[in-house]
Amino acid sequence: MAKVKMSKNATSIDMTAMCDVAFLLLTFFILTATAKTPEALPVQTPNSTVQTKLPDTDLATITLGTVEGKDQAFFGVLGKQIRIRTLELMGEKYSTSFTDEEKEEFSRIESFGTPVEGLKQLIAMKNEDRNKKGVQPGIPKDSLNNQLKEWIFNARIATNEVDGKLLAVAIKGDAQQQYPTIKKIMDILQDQQINNFNLVTGLRGKDF
Amino acid sequence: MAELNTGGDGGGKGGKVRSKKQNSKVDLTAMVDLAFLLITFFMLTTSLSKPQSMDLALPDKTKTTDDDKNVKVDEHRTVTILIGENNVLKVFKGFSTAPLAGPKTYAYGKEGIRKELLKQKAEVKDYCTNTLGKPDQGIIVIIKPTKKSNYKNLVDILDEMAIVDVPSYAIVNEFDETEKKMLAEAAQPK
Numbered sequence: 001m002a003k004v005k006m007s008k009n010a011t012s013i014d015m016t017a018m019c020d021v022a023f024l025l026l027t028f029f030i031l032t033a034t035a036k037t038p039e040a041l042p043v044q045t046p047n048s049t050v051q052t053k054l055p056d057t058d059l060a061t062i063t064l065g066t067v068e069g070k071d072q073a074f075f076g077v078l079g080k081q082i083r084i085r086t087l088e089l090m091g092e093k094y095s096t097s098f099t100d101e102e103k104e105e106f107s108r109i110e111s112f113g114t115p116v117e118g119l120k121q122l123i124a125m126k127n128e129d130r131n132k133k134g135v136q137p138g139i140p141k142d143s144l145n146n147q148l149k150e151w152i153f154n155a156r157i158a159t160n161e162v163d164g165k166l167l168a169v170a171i172k173g174d175a176q177q178q179y180p181t182i183k184k185i186m187d188i189l190q191d192q193q194i195n196n197f198n199l200v201t202g203l204r205g206k207d208f
Numbered sequence: 209m210a211e212l213n214t215g216g217d218g219g220g221k222g223g224k225v226r227s228k229k230q231n232s233k234v235d236l237t238a239m240v241d242l243a244f245l246l247i248t249f250f251m252l253t254t255s256l257s258k259p260q261s262m263d264l265a266l267p268d269k270t271k272t273t274d275d276d277k278n279v280k281v282d283e284h285r286t287v288t289i290l291i292g293e294n295n296v297l298k299v300f301k302g303f304s305t306a307p308l309a310g311p312k313t314y315a316y317g318k319e320g321i322r323k324e325l326l327k328q329k330a331e332v333k334d335y336c337t338n339t340l341g342k343p344d345q346g347i348i349v350i351i352k353p354t355k356k357s358n359y360k361n362l363v364d365i366l367d368e369m370a371i372v373d374v375p376s377y378a379i380v381n382e383f384d385e386t387e388k389k390m391l392a393e394a395a396q397p398k
């Protein structure tokens with residue numbers, strides 16, 4: 001019987017090209033991924049099955065949380081130019097002037113929770129000190145001193161001036177937050193004719 | 209590319225210098241595995257890190273024309289959900305003083321409120337189609353969160369509205385006496 005000749009093909013595949021592509025993609029995704037900045041007020045959002053994503057631009061987020069039994073509100077708006085313009089408008093309203101460096105520094109703050117009076121000190125702080133406990137007491141939102149309302153109002157003006165668009169508003173509340181606090185924010189928004197807004201939620205499984 | 213040049217330089221003293229017969233190819237399998245794992249990770253984190261959100265539209269507060277005030281709604285179509293403290297829900301149909309169904313206490317989730325809402329939705333649909341002859345009308349849910357309820361409760365109920373696909377719902381903050389009584393009963397420990 002004749003021997004069956006085994007074909008001498010190489011059993012290993014050349015993976016060089018595949019490896020190249022894989023690392024190219026990897027580099028792309030690493031570079032496009034934005035580093036998550038630590039939140040000034042960490043909250044545990046409630047979950048929902050709704051899967052609408054938040055817009056990428058022209059969005060203001062009001063974060064509501066409880067720190068040591070006190071309700072706190074933090075405010076943040078997306079976009080550097082809008083942040084700077086909002087700060088200028090707030091400065092006019094509360095007769096405080098900010099230098100260009102302060103404006104530049106402020107435009108890097110994602111979200112903050114200090115009254116306007118304490119904003120200069122906050123801007124002067126180092127980034128890691130800002131998120132320390134007790135540094136930011138929350139934005140005043142009671143009827144006597146409703147700075148949150150002013151922030152939202154001025155952010156809307158700034159968005160319109162800079163981008164010519166309407167500002168979307170999202171409420172990011174802690175799951176255990178009492179309803180009256182949420183209602184108060186909704187009332188502040190509704191007083192400004194913002195009747196349509198987003199509630200930030202976490203993702204829940206389909207089988208809920 | 210990945211083959212290493214291990215051939216001898218051939219500059220020895222006469223004769224052939226035997227090149228070592230090592231496997232010159234580097235096995236890239238593990239490296240590719242790792243690369244793809246990382247790709248998957250970064251792809252998913254970039255798209256999933258964006259927070260989810262829920263749209264909420266509230267009626268305009270300032271515009272109260274007479275037309276708005278005098279809208280009469282059939283009691284057979286309205287279902288009221290009272291959100292009480294300690295994750296308690298009270299549900300009734302029609303007027304609080306003479307409810308057509310309930311008031312009953314429900315829990316959150318699939319087995320509790322969702323079942324009831326689906327049942328009511330079908331009933332109302334049936335009523336609208338057969339009795340009223342208006343198949344385009346459906347259930348109206350009135351959500352009344354109390355001061356003791358929390359944000360999670362509200363979002364859960366709004367989520368329930370999205371799951372059950374309730375065409376119209378409203379958040380109302382006023383309570384009449386009967387409803388207050390119902391909630392006080394619900395709050396009592398059994």
